[in-house]
Amino acid sequence: ETGVTQTPRHLVMGMTNKKSLKCEQHLGHNAMYWYKQSAKKPLELMFVYNFKEQTENNSVPSRFSPECPNSSHLFLHLHTLQPEDSALYLCASSPLRGEAETQYFGPGTRLLVL
Amino acid sequence: GQNIDQPTEMTATEGAIVQINCTYQTSGFNGLFWYQQHAGEAPTFLSYNVLDGLEEKGRFSSFLSRSKGYSYLLLKELQMKDSASYLCAVQDSNYQLIWGAGTKLIIKP
Numbered sequence: 001e002t003g004v005t006q007t008p009r010h011l012v013m014g015m016t017n018k019k020s021l022k023c024e025q026h027l028g029h030n031a032m033y034w035y036k037q038s039a040k041k042p043l044e045l046m047f048v049y050n051f052k053e054q055t056e057n058n059s060v061p062s063r064f065s066p067e068c069p070n071s072s073h074l075f076l077h078l079h080t081l082q083p084e085d086s087a088l089y090l091c092a093s094s095p096l097r098g099e100a101e102t103q104y105f106g107p108g109t110r111l112l113v114l
Numbered sequence: 115g116q117n118i119d120q121p122t123e124m125t126a127t128e129g130a131i132v133q134i135n136c137t138y139q140t141s142g143f144n145g146l147f148w149y150q151q152h153a154g155e156a157p158t159f160l161s162y163n164v165l166d167g168l169e170e171k172g173r174f175s176s177f178l179s180r181s182k183g184y185s186y187l188l189l190k191e192l193q194m195k196d197s198a199s200y201l202c203a204v205q206d207s208n209y210q211l212i213w214g215a216g217t218k219l220i221i222k223p
Contacts, residue, residue: 002156042118042213043157043201056210090156098209100145100164105156 003027004106006091012112015081021109023074023091029104031097032074034066037088037108049074050097081113116140118214120202125220126192134187134200134217142207148176148187149201151216157201160187189219197221 004025013019025032034046048056049068063085065077074091088108094101119137126132138146145164149157163169163178163185175188189196202214 002158004156040122040215042215043203043211045210100162100205100209102147102159102162103211104159105149107154107156110154 002104002106004091004093004104006089006106006109008109009107010110010112012114013078013081014114015083017078017081019078021076021078021089021091021111023076023106025072025074025091025093025104025106027093027104029093029095030071031094031101032068032071033092033094033103034074034076035090035092037090043090047076048097055097078111081111083113086111086113116204116206116212118202118204118212120200120214120217122215123218123220125222126189128192128194128221128223130192131188131190132192132219134189134202134219136185136187136202136214138183138185138202138204138212138214140204140206140212143180144205144207144209146176146178146185147203147205147211148185149203151199151201153198160200192221194221194223 031050036044046060047066067075090108091106092103094103117139148160151157161176168177173190178185199216201216203211
C-alpha cells in the first residue's frame with residue numbers, strides 16, 4: 001500500500017465509450033502525474049499537475065482529458081479511444097514538482113480498448 | 115535525445131547475487147532512481163543516488179558513476195519474492211524522470 005489508490009483496476013471499453021479513471025492520494029503531496037505503461041516500453045509521462053495546476057502535457061492526444069479538482073484527486077477522462085491506447089495507466093504523486101522527489105505510484109488501471 | 119538502457123530480462127538462482135545495469139544519456143542529471151514492480155502492481159521506490167558511490171539498503175545496493183553515465187542495482191541473497199521488473203529512471207535538468215523499459219528478473223529455485 002503506497003498511499004495512492006486508483007479505480008477501477010480493470011476497464012474494458014469500446015472505441016465509442018466515455019469513461020473516467022480516478023486517482024486519490026493520501027500522502028499530502030502537491031504534485032500528481034499520469035503515466036502510460038505499455039509492455040516492454042518505458043513509462044510515458046502524460047500529464048503533470050502541481051498545486052492543482054497542469055504544468056505539463058506531453059503531446060497527449062485530446063481523447064485523453066485530465067482533471068485535478070484538488071491536490072488529492074486526479075481524473076483521466078477517456079473519449080473515443082483507439083485499440084493502441086490499451087495499456088496500464090499509472091497515477092503517481094510526489095511532495096512537489098521540480099524537486100528531486102520520489103514519486104509514489106498507485107496500482108494502475110489496466111485498460112483494454114476493443 | 116535522452117536514453118536509458120537496461121537489459122530486458124535476467125535470470126538468477128535463489129540465494130545468489132545479481133547485478134542489474136543501467137546506462138543513461140540525458141540532458142542534465144539530478145539523480146537516479148530504482149523502482150521495483152511486481153506483475154500487476156505499482157512500481158515501488160527502492161533507491162535514489164545523486165552522488166557517485168554505493169548506497170546500501172539491506173539486501174539491495176545501488177551504485178552510481180556520473181562520469182560514466184552508469185548505475186547498477188545489486189541484489190544479494192535472492193529470494194523468490196524478488197522476481198519482478200526493476201525500473202531505472204534518471205531525473206534530467208528539468209526534474210523530469212526519464213525511464214528505462216525495465217529489467218524483468220526471473221528467480222529460479
